[in-house]
Every structure is written in structure tokens, then in C-alpha cells.
Amino acid sequence: MANALLTPSMITREALRIFKNTNLFLRNIDTQYDDSFAKSGAKIGDTLRIRLPNEYVTRTGKVATPQDTVERSVPLTVATQQGVDVAFSSAERALSLDDYSNRILLPAMNTLAGTIATNVMQSVESFSNLTFKGRNADGTGTIATPDAGAWLDAGALLDNTSTPRMNARGNRKAILDPRTQARTVTTLAGLFNNQQKIGDQYKSGEMGMDTLGFDWGMDQTVIKHTNGSYTAGAVAGAGQTGASLTVAATTGTFNKGDVICIAGVFGTNPVTKQSTGELRQFVVTANVASGATTIPIYPSIIPGVVAYGTVTASPANGALITLVGGASTTFRKNFVMDPMAVTMATADLELPRGVHEAYRETYDGVSLRFVTAYDVVNDNFISRFDVLYGWATVRPEWGAAVADIL
Template sequence: MANSLLTIQMIAREAVRLWKNTNAFMRNLDTQYDDQYAREGAKIGSSLRIRLPVDFTVRTGAAASFQDVSEQFTTLTLATQQGVDMSFPSIDLTLSVDDFAERYIAPAVNNLAGQVAVAVMSGAEGGVCNYIDNEAAGAIITPTINTFLTANAILDTQSAPTLNHRVVTNPFTDARIAGALSGLFNPATEISEQYRSGAMKNALGLDWMKDQTVIQHTSGSFSAGTVSGAGQSGTSIATNAITGTLAKGDIITFAGVNGVNRITKADYGQLRQFVVTGPVASSGTSIGIYPALIPPGAGGAAVQYQTVTASPANSATISLVGPASATYRKNIAFVPEAVTMATADLEIPPDVQAGRDQFDGVSMRMVRQYIVGTDQTGTRLDIVYGYLWVRPEWAVVIADAL
């Protein structure tokens, strides 16, 4: 019986299926597929509008106090096209799908998914505003059980969806804490599985995964700074000339500015952490921050989207959370809804062998064509995507020493 040739559509279908099983972090994101581009194909720059949850304040008593419905939107842009290009002998198309995938598609998808994962994780720089570490003598050391319990508590105070908390760790972080957590896993079959695999599953209210694409962060050399002017709010705070630098992704606090519970607006008794959204040079006089600093109204009345108990006072001290000029692994506890990755169908070019498929929110395209100039048959696997940390407060950085 003659061998049947693999078609490009069959290969594309296998590639997109393998995507979800290749990278632990990518497997746990909120992924969206937009079929509006199914006919004409998406291009870099195409965008999707995402509606954010509405926030309300609660009245006391029978008298109504109507508040405007203030919907907030954000835009996710399909800003990046990435792919893998390869050339393989035509005879290999006689292989089975499984054999072909093992030799060519799985390695290509693994590398492509890894690059996309790094891009999405890097997007946490300047977005994720919650941070926890374990320090000794001013230096970051390996996180403990309490570190992860605190990270989980931070997610709760930010009103992240419950029962869906996850943590992605660098393999070295995973190895360092696996032993400490070994007795916390139930039932006994899971303890046995952890012993055999060396990997954690579920503990401390978190689903655990390890991923080698966890990024590193190097903090700025910041040593001192104060606020310039009272009553400030928003995403940029005027300062007196700071000493040292701030890096995008650094975490800072302002003296006297506590965070509030996102639902009740009650003071949760700790300084509100803000992430620096762009680098600040030494002697800089303005710091971009997230989340927006939104204080209460007159008399301390709760307001929609409130984030803090008060605006910083004039000359309030600015502090860097964590050591200055330190490089650390940026493990992240999060819920999938914190970050969204969207893909769309790329255009199918004319006069080529091409296939396109989508699975579980991810669309990929494969194109194959003979190249006259080099006497080769080239094959390319592409994805066009965008990502956005839609609710970065639903994620917590858990620092670990290198």
C-alpha cells in the first residue's frame, strides 16, 4: 500500500495541538482567539478592545445615592509576529504524523512557545505591582512557606478569583523549596508522585508549575527620594530629585500611603506597593507608577477604583521594596485572568501550500513553498499575537536569589 503524504494542514493542526503541552506558563494563561480575521487574515497592529470589571461603592441606609457607571477599557494589540523557518526533505512527508512531529514540529513549537512565554513574562515588568521576598542581612534568599502563603494572601486582598491561584517558578526555585513542602501534599499518592518526579503539584492554596522561561529582574540603584507636593494622584508622581536610579519593574512605596481592599475599600494595614512603569534616571523628578494612585474622596469617603488610603504628603519618603542593584528570579503567583494572550488567523497567501488551524484559543499558520533561487523547499510556522496584563494586581512577584 502506498504511503500517504502528510499535508500542510495536518502538520499545522499538529503544531497548534502541541503548543498547549509545550510550556507550563503558556498553558495557564487566559488565551483568546478572534475569528473576525478568519477571512481576510490578521496583520500586525490589529487590535482587540477588552472591557475591564466595573467598580462600585456601597451605600448605607435607604436613601439612594446614584453613581455613574464608569466602564474602563483597555486595548490589546496584535503587535508581534514570530515564527520558525525550516527546510526538510520532501520524503519526510511520508512519515507518520507522530514521527514527523517528534523530529520537526515539537522542537520548533517548543522554541516558539518559549520565546512567546518570555515576552509575556517580560510584560510583567512595569505591570505587576505586588512583591514579596525573603531577606537576610539585606539580601534576597530562597523563599519559604510563609513567603508563598503571603503571596496567596496578597491575591486575596486584591480580590483575585479564589480557587484558581497558581504559581510558576524557575526550576532552581522549585528544587530549593520542594523538600520544605514535601509533607504538605495530600493524599499520599501525590506525595509519592512528588518524590518520583521532583516536582510539586498543589499546596498552600496554589497550583504549582515550573518553567525555565521565568525571567530575571535587576533593580535600580535607588537609595533615597521624597515626594514633591501634597495631594497628588494618578499614574505619575512628582518627586524631588531622587538619589540613584529606578528600573522599570522596581517596586516602591510612599510613606503614609496604605493599600485598600478592592471590594470594601478598607485599609488593609500595609503600605500600597506600586510598580515603576519606566526607567528613572538619578536626579529624576517624576516616577511613573501602576496602579494609579486613587485616594478616597472628601472626608475619607470611598470612591470607585480607589487604591489607597490617602495621597502622599509633601516630602513623604519614597522607599524601594527589596534590595537595590540586585538581580533575582521573578517567580510569579497569579490567576489566569491576570494576563490575556490573543491570537488571530494570519492571512493564507496565494499559490503556496498552506495550512492554518486554531485550538484552545491559539491560531497558527504553516506555509510551504519551493524557492527557485536556492533550489530548496522552505517551510515557515508563524503566529501573530498580542498580550496584556489586564489585571496585573492579580499577580505577585516572588523573588528568589540566583
């Protein structure tokens, strides 16, 4: 019996299913769909607002001390339109859905998802925690292949920022570069002598689920980061607060995504407001030239027992700054995170008129547009699949990089 011609709705739904399931990283972040553009279609540059959780402080005693609720949000701009285009004959449109999916949609969506994941993966450069085997309390040490202690330390960094251990999207995730995965499976092969997990690792060559507090996975889009050349610098001026740090002219550069510690500046737990007993880590949010006197950082320096407080006290004048991982070091930036640390949002693209077919579909927070036009000269149908998206690191403190030396 001849196969019926595939409809645009069938093709779009199948393409979306493959797109969402083909990339591990995209499966494990928060994906949101904004339906406010459903009729007219969104444009590149439209901005959404992602709301953040509120924080409060407690009181002691019976006298109420009402607090203002300060709503915070992160802007997310749908600034990127990514697509993949294919051409096929009328005969190929008569294939079964399974054949069409395997021959055309699978490679097309795998490429599209991989490209988008590579872009969104840059959000890891905003994570404000970094650890590695051999890291000292002040951030010094030589990066080596992570062992169980390094992964457990990453989990502790998340605990100290009150990162959930589980939410609606599941457990905390650990995403590894293929080379780091190979090394980690070897390092942790006998973990706790759990014979079932050892057997699973032996068969798959991969870390399993729910080990050391994480669900594990490998992703080829894990980035490689190179620290700046910074070797010396100190705080210039006591009592500083906010998202930039004034310093004496630095010796060497900082790259966006570098992580620093400041002597004497200890982190606080967002819930208990108490000191973690460890130096707070700050991520550098933009490139900084050698000799600069200002370093942009996250989180902001907010001292004391207050809502959204981050540190026990502002840095002292002359406090030394340490670049975690060392100057000019290149490493694989594997990471652990809560799925809500990173948000990717998509919006509907406009459906054009005067074409053979045009269709939109949404699935699990992703909107995909499918458009086909007929090429009468070559007797081909030319189709395009498009996603309009943007991303933001909504909670950078809910992620921690785990370095592995190249």
C-alpha cells in the first residue's frame, strides 16, 4: 500500500521531538516558550523578563519588621534565529514518517540542536563557582583530572549557595566533555564498590544516574576555557559594594568566565545568612585588559545579614586577588548545575503567505517553524526549519565548573 503524503504538522512535530531529544545539554536546562507572539510572530531583538525568586530575612522576637518585596528579573533577548534547510523531491515526500525521519529529519535536527547547544553552552562562562582536583581554599593549585573529591566539592559549592538538589526538572546534572568522561569513569570505576553501577559503567563506558548527587551525561559541546594572564593585583579602596571591583592597576588580563577570590571576603548562605567559612568566588563578566582598575564581577558584593546578601564583609583596602586555576591555563569546563540555572526561551516566528506550506509547533518549551516552497525549475521542494531563541544564565550561582586540564 502506498504511503500517504506527509503533512506539515506531522513533519514539524517529528522534527521538534528529535530536536529536543538529540542533545543532552538542551534536555537538561529550563526551556520556556513565550506565546505572546503567537499571532503576529516575534522579531529578532524582542526581550523577555525571567523572574527570580525573592529573598527575605527573619526577625527575633514578637515585634514585626515588615520588609519590602524587591522583585528581581533577568532580561532575556531572543536575538538568534538558527535554521537548517533541505531540498527533496516529490517522491521523497511520499516516504513513511519513519523513513523520512531517519533520512532527512534526524541529521537535520541533530545539526540544528548541536549548533544551538554550542551557543547556549556559553552560559557556563557565567557560572560563579569553579573547582578542580588540587584546589586550595584560596583558589590556588594546579588543575588535574577531577576525582570523586572534586565532584563532591562541586556539589558542596552548590549547597553553599542553596542550590536545590531536585526540582520539577529532576536532580542536579553533571555534564562532561567526552575526554573527561573517559577519565572520570576510570577514576570512579570502583566507586563505593557498588557492583550494579560498576557493571553499568563497564557496559556503557558512561557514568550512570544518581551518582555523587548528580545525574551524569556526556556532551560534545562542553567548552574549553583559557584563563587570562593575570598574576597580581589588589583591591583599591575599602567598603566597596556592587557588581564592579575597583583595583590597583592589574598585572595581566582577565577573560570573561575567569573566576577570582578576594582575600578575607567569605561567602554567606542565602537561606541562613551565615558565613560558609570559605572565600566567595566571583566570576568575571567581561574581558579586562592588563593595567585596568575595574573588574566587573558576579555576584554583586552585598555584605551583611540582609536579603540577597552574598558576603560577610566588603573587601579591605589592599586585599589580594587570586585567579582560580592560575594564569593562562586552558581547561575543559565541565560543570554541574541545577536545571534552572540556565534558561533558553523561544518565540513564534511569523508564518509567511504565498508558500507551499507553513506550520509552527511547540513542544516542551521550544517553538519550531517549518516552511516549504516549490522549486519549479528543479522539481524540488525546498524546506526550512527555524528556531528563534535566546538564553540567559538566570542563576549563575546554581552552577559550578569542574576543570579538567587539556
